[in-house]
Amino acid sequence: MGQTIILQNRTVIGDVALFDMNRSLNGQAGEHFSSVADTEVSTTFPALLARRLFETVDEVDHVFVAGSVASVRAKGGWTDEALGAVEFELRNFFVHWADNKS
Numbered sequence: 001m002g003q004t005i006i007l008q009n010r011t012v013i014g015d016v017a018l019f020d021m022n023r024s025l026n027g028q029a030g031e032h033f034s035s036v037a038d039t040e041v042s043t044t045f046p047a048l049l050a051r052r053l054f055e056t057v058d059e060v061d062h063v064f065v066a067g068s069v070a071s072v073r074a075k076g077g078w079t080d081e082a083l084g085a086v087e088f089e090l091r092n093f094f095v096h097w098a099d100n101k102s
Helices: 045-056 080-091
Strands: 007-013 016-021 031-033 060-066 069-074
Touching (some): 007 080, 016 080, 045 060, 045 080
Antiparallel strands (some): 007 016
């Protein structure tokens, strides 16, 4: 159950990776989070996504979501493994069963 999000583009500039998705997660005003504690005061999709990224990828220290773009910062820069983990979480954000994740 749930539909996979398609990542249309990924751009890495220094410590920041921008992920352009085919699905809007919130309005254009955007929401930002710097820790798991920041995500606990909200139940929005960006807060839930940020929490998942903080808990999955140790390097992530900031998440900003505006519309269909997620801007994710990794302290010390990005490794291929960290980028892959973030992409997996973004693609499968709305997928509810492990057997359906890609």
